[in-house]
Amino acid sequence: MNTLCQGEMLIDTENDIVMARKSVREAAVTLGFGVTDVTRIVTAASELTRNIYVYAGSGIMRWHSINDSNVGLELVFEDKGPGIIDVKLAMEPGYSTGKGLGMGLPGTKRLMDEMDVLSEIGKGTTIRIRKWLRQ
Amino acid sequence: MTTQNYDKSRSILGSDESFRLLVDSVSDYAIIMLDTKGQVASWNAGAEKNLGYRQNEIIGRHFSCFYSSESVNEGLPEKTLKLAAENGRYEYEGWRKRQDGSRFWANTLLSPMLDSQGTLIGFAEITRDFSERKNADYARSLIEASLDPLVTIAPDGKITDVNAATESITGRSRIELIGTDFCDYFTDPEKARNGYQQVFRESMVRDYPLELRHANGRVTSVLYNASVYKDEDGAVVGVFAAARDITERKLSEERIKQQSREILELSTPVMQVWQGVVAVPLIGCLDSQRTQQFMERLLDRIVETNSPVALVDIMGVPTIDTQTAQHLIETITAVRLLGAQVVLTGVRPAIAQTLVHLGIDLSGITTRSSMAAGLLVALDLLKLQVVKKSENHRGD
Amino acid sequence: MPNGTVSVIKIRDILLVTVPSDPDDITVSELQEQVLYAMERHSAKGLILDISTVETVDSFFARTISETVKMVALMGGLSVLSGMRACVAVTTTQLGLTFEQTLTALDVDRAMDMLSVAMDDKGDSA
Ligand SMILES: Nc1ncnc2c1ncn2[C@@H]1O[C@H](COP(=O)(O)OP(=O)(O)O)[C@@H](O)[C@H]1O
Ligand SMILES: [Mg+2]
Numbered sequence: 001m002n003t004l005c006q007g008e009m010l011i012d013t014e015n016d017i018v019m020a021r022k023s024v025r026e027a028a029v030t031l032g033f034g035v036t037d038v039t040r041i042v043t044a045a046s047e048l049t050r051n052i053y054v055y056a057g058s059g060i061m062r063w064h065s066i067n068d069s070n071v072g073l074e075l076v077f078e079d080k081g082p083g084i085i086d087v088k089l090a091m092e093p094g095y096s097t098g099k100g101l102g103m104g105l106p107g108t109k110r111l112m113d114e115m116d117v118l119s120e121i122g123k124g125t126t127i128r129i130r131k132w133l134r135q
Numbered sequence: 136m137t138t139q140n141y142d143k144s145r146s147i148l149g150s151d152e153s154f155r156l157l158v159d160s161v162s163d164y165a166i167i168m169l170d171t172k173g174q175v176a177s178w179n180a181g182a183e184k185n186l187g188y189r190q191n192e193i194i195g196r197h198f199s200c201f202y203s204s205e206s207v208n209e210g211l212p213e214k215t216l217k218l219a220a221e222n223g224r225y226e227y228e229g230w231r232k233r234q235d236g237s238r239f240w241a242n243t244l245l246s247p248m249l250d251s252q253g254t255l256i257g258f259a260e261i262t263r264d265f266s267e268r269k270n271a272d273y274a275r276s277l278i279e280a281s282l283d284p285l286v287t288i289a290p291d292g293k294i295t296d297v298n299a300a301t302e303s304i305t306g307r308s309r310i311e312l313i314g315t316d317f318c319d320y321f322t323d324p325e326k327a328r329n330g331y332q333q334v335f336r337e338s339m340v341r342d343y344p345l346e347l348r349h350a351n352g353r354v355t356s357v358l359y360n361a362s363v364y365k366d367e368d369g370a371v372v373g374v375f376a377a378a379r380d381i382t383e384r385k386l387s388e389e390r391i392k393q394q395s396r397e398i399l400e401l402s403t404p405v406m407q408v409w410q411g412v413v414a415v416p417l418i419g420c421l422d423s424q425r426t427q428q429f430m431e432r433l434l435d436r437i438v439e440t441n442s443p444v445a446l447v448d449i450m451g452v453p454t455i456d457t458q459t460a461q462h463l464i465e466t467i468t469a470v471r472l473l474g475a476q477v478v479l480t481g482v483r484p485a486i487a488q489t490l491v492h493l494g495i496d497l498s499g500i501t502t503r504s505s506m507a508a509g510l511l512v513a514l515d516l517l518k519l520q521v522v523k524k525s526e527n528h529r530g531d
Numbered sequence: 532m533p534n535g536t537v538s539v540i541k542i543r544d545i546l547l548v549t550v551p552s553d554p555d556d557i558t559v560s561e562l563q564e565q566v567l568y569a570m571e572r573h574s575a576k577g578l579i580l581d582i583s584t585v586e587t588v589d590s591f592f593a594r595t596i597s598e599t600v601k602m603v604a605l606m607g608g609l610s611v612l613s614g615m616r617a618c619v620a621v622t623t624t625q626l627g628l629t630f631e632q633t634l635t636a637l638d639v640d641r642a643m644d645m646l647s648v649a650m651d652d653k654g655d656s657a
Contacts, residue, residue, distance in 0.1 A: 004352060018555045021587055036431050039587065039618040043626060046589040050556070067352045068322045093627050103590040107626035434617035441637055465624050472620040472629075474613060474636035 005030050006064035011052045011079075020049040020061050024075065027063050031073055032133060040111040041073060041131050047104035048077040048127055054098060056081020056125065072113075072132040080124040087117050165262040168248075171255055173198050173216055185241075185264055187234030198260070201231050203238065219245040220255055228265060240266045284347070284357070284378040287364070288317045288331050295373055304357075304380070306350030322346040322354055334361045334374045347378065356381050405436040412513045413442045414506065416481075418451035426462035434469055443475045444513040448506045450481025460495045467500055476501070476516065480509035537562045539569050545577040545646055546570060547639065552584040559592055563599045570608055577646035578603050581639055583614030593628040600633050609649055610634065613642040 005027050009020060024045040028038040045061065052059035059079030066072040084090045085097070091109065096102035109115045114130040158166050158179050165182035167175060174197050178190040186193075186201060193200075199212040206212070206229075219225035224246050231241040242265040248257045284301035286294055297312050305312065305320050317331060318324035323346065330343045339362035347355045361376035408414045413436050417429065437445055447466070449455075455463075467477045479502045482490075490497060503509040537558065538549040546569055551558065570578065580596065582588070600610040613636045615623070623630075636642035 014556050018553060021553060025586075036618040036621050039616075039622045040625070042587050043589050043622050046587055046591075047626075050589070050591060068354055069346055069356065101590045101594050101628070103593075103627045107590065107628075110625050110627070111622065431617070431621060434620055438617050438637070443637060443641065468629055469617075469620040469624040472612075472615050472623060472635055473617065474611075474615070474638070474641060 004065055004067065006062075008060055008062040010058065011049045011061055011077075012058040014053060017046060017049045017053060021046050024061075024063060027065070028073055028131075031065055031071065033073070033131070037131060037133075041075070044108040044111045044129055045075060047108050048075075048129070051104055052077055052079045052081070052125075054100075055079075059124075066130070070132045072130050074128065074130045077127045077129075078124070079126075083121040083123055083125055084117070084119040085121065087119050091117070163263065165260070167198070167260040167262070169198055169216075169258040169260060171257055173212060173258070176257060182262075185233075185239070185262060186231070192234075203230060203232055206230075215243075215245055216258060219258060220247045223247065231262065239264050240268075242268075281377070283380075286312075286317065286376050286378075288374040288376060290335060290371070290373065292317050292328065292331060301378075304347055304349065304355055304378070306353075320347055322348055330359060331361065331374050331376065334363060334376070335371065338363050344381075345378075356385050405433055407436075407440045407442065408446070408510065409514065409517075411440075411442050411517050412444045412446065412510070413437060413440055414446035414448065414510075416448040416451060416506070419453075421452055421455065421459045421462070423458055423462065426459055426466070430462065430466040430469060433466065434473060437470060437473055437475045444516050445470055445475055445477050446506060446509045446513060447477050447479050448481040448509070449479065449486060450483065450506070452486065455486050455489050457493050457495070460490060460493055464495065464497075478503060478509045478512050478516075480504070480506045537565060539565060541569075541573050541575065542643075544573075544575050544650075545579060545643065546573065546575045547579045547581060549581045550585050552586050554585075554592075556591060559595045563595055563602070566599055567602055567606070570603060570606055576608055576650055578608055578610040579613050579636075579639060579642045579646065580610060581613050581642075582619075583616070583638070585616070585619060588615075588619050588623045588628070590626065590628060593623065593626075593630065597630060597633065600630075609646060611636050611642040611645055614638050 007023060007027070009023060010016065011020060021042050025038060025042045028041045033041065049061055052061075056079035059077060059081065062076045062078070064074055066074055089095050090105050092102075093106040094102040105117070108127075108129060112129040113132050114128075116128045117125070118127070119125040161179060162181045162184050164179075165185040166179045167182050168177035170176050174195055175193050178188070178193055182193075183189055197212075199207045202212055211229075215225055215227065224244070226242070226244045228240065228242050230238045231243075232238050242263045244261045246259045246261075247255055248259055250256050281298060282300055284304045285298045286301050287296045289295050293314055294312050294317050297309055301312065302308055307320075312320075316324075318327040321327040327345055330340060330345060333343075334340050339360075341360055343359040343361070345357055345359055347357055349355065357378040358381055359376050359378050361374050363371045364373055364375045366372050405413055405415045413433070415429070415433055421429075433445060433447070436442075447463075449463075463479075467479070470477045477500065479497070479500055482502050482504065501512060503512055536551055537554075540547045540549075546566065548562070548566055550562065554562070566578065569575070578600075580599075582596075585592075596612065600612075603610050611634045612630060615635065634645060636645055
């Protein structure tokens with residue numbers, strides 16, 4: 001119940017997306033999330049690490065368990081890439097500046113319980129997402 | 136040890152003037168010389184201050200007048216002399232009586248004085264008023280004995296004292312805690328601040344809920360009871376706060392919640408009504424969480440029973456809102472991704488109206504008014520495949 | 532490296548493609564190419580994409596699969612997505628991916644049945 005877990009990894013190559021999914025899956029399973037929530041969290045991590053790889057080239061994914069009154073998992077995705085031009089627009093389903101489906105950011109918001117996007121053009125993007133263990 | 140006492144006593148008895156002056160100038164300690172029988176031979180300013188008698192009133196009197204009559208009857212004064220003579224020193228704490236009859240808690244060190252041949256010539260008694268220490272020690276022991284985490288807080292919010300229970304619940308030592316901000320040890324510092332400020336304002340608070348954070352991150356739910364404490368002049372000097380660990384209570388609340396969740400699950404059973412057909416009657420209000428849960432169970436059962444058709448009956452659902460309708464559509468979509476199909480039954484007029492007014496498109500979904508009609512559709516869907524397949528085989 | 536391996540099996544005029552459980556993006560992209568060329572080489576009429584071991588379907592995977600299904604259709608073939616896990620179906624739906632134009636089946640057996648029926652219908656009408 002009081003499992004503490006945390007870690008971080010560099011997202012630099014395409015294969016790091018797979019590695020990120022593996023690490024996040026392990027963390028979520030350790031914390032006791034059910035199989036559907038594990039899938040939600042891993043899928044969100046897959047979306048956000050791919051965004052780092054595709055749009056920023058490289059960045060960092062960090063994760064740690066939260067042990068407040070609620071137990072949960074927090075993931076932070078940080079890059080020093082070009083930043084998101086219009087965050088509000090990027091959160092709309094179907095918006096993509098690449099050839100994606102534009103479902104990554106809005107989908108992640110639906111899959112997780114909390115999502116914060118901080119982005120500055122030319123400086124980079126930091127996205128923090130959280131999932132609570134049974135609300 | 137004995138030699139030391141001997142030297143000391145020699146110099147005092149030798150009326151070394153400077154030493155005499157030193158002894159006299161000490162006012163916090165009663166320094167008294169007793170002869171071998173316990174009669175007062177010398178008296179200093181501290182003795183007068185602590186015990187009341189002036190030098191001329193007490194010299195030559197037996198020191199048992201400093202004891203209560205009970206102690207005297209028990210032979211305590213003689214006993215202490217005997218123990219001091221035997222052990223070379225005797226230290227003890229106990230009540231002492233002043234000239235005016237009042238008493239105080241004293242700490243006494245009694246040392247025998249010997250001459251150069253080693254013969255006992257008297258005793259040196261050093262007595263200190265320990266009342267405050269005793270009160271403090273007593274309060275301290277009560278505080279330490281408390282299993283509840285106790286803490287005192289200054290008006291600026293800094294911790295001034297803690298007990299052992301606070302050390303263990305925060306995972307930090309007294310030394311670490313004292314002088315730091317009380318609010319720093321809670322998951323919600325702002326709420327903690329409001330809490331103690333409320334005490335300063337209203338003199339006390341009851342059952343103020345907070346969450347204490349251990350150094351290792353572990354969180355304990357507590358209820359605080361706190362009140363202000365004052366100095367002798369009645370001025371508020373701080374807050375005394377006692378926490379009660381309610382983790383256990385929360386756990387049992389959690390258990391009850393868990394049970395009601397399980398009952399909820401039981402109330403939405405997913406039944407296999409036919410080979411290849413599962414059915415679920417939804418009853419009661421569908422909130423987000425419940426619909427979500429229902430969706431997961433339905434999908435699991437479809438996979439488990441390898442059923443291509445799922446009957447979802449919403450006859451027992453009194454109202455439906457946009458969000459619930461959205462979840463319902465999500466469920467239908469997810470079922471389709473599995474390779475199965477939902478037949479929605481029991482759509483009552485009110486629900487049909489709401490769905491249309493909400494602009495929810497159910498056009499791609501097979502709906503029937505009753506579960507029975509739905510089952511026919513389901514069987515039809517299955518039969519269709521079977522017939523086609525056997526035709527296919529015949530055709531081969 | 533079973534994780535990177537896409538297996539393609541031909542059964543009569545149907546291609547059965549088994550997708551590995553946690554494929555990287557390159558494997559997913561290559562799968563599309565591999566499938567299209569195999570369809571052509573074997574003159575296959577049906578395609579079953581067995582994703583029963585796939586643990587995560589994100590928007591990239593979904594896009595590639597949907598595209599593949601459309602491309603196969605342009606080449607005159609019919610595709611069935613088979614065996615999606617329940618937890619994946621919930622997640623994929625919530626993510627907003629619906630695979631609207633794609634046929635689905637609970638398992639490979641049912642996918643085979645579906646394709647046989649559909650291809651038979653086509654044969655009848657032709
Ligand atoms: N880390 C990032 N750095 C810069 N831009 C980003 C980043 N993540 C997302 N974006 C922008 O937000 C848009 C929407 O992202 P997303 O919802 O994942 O859809 P997609 O990746 O399919 O385009 C992207 O097209 C891109 O312009
Ligand atoms: Mg994306």
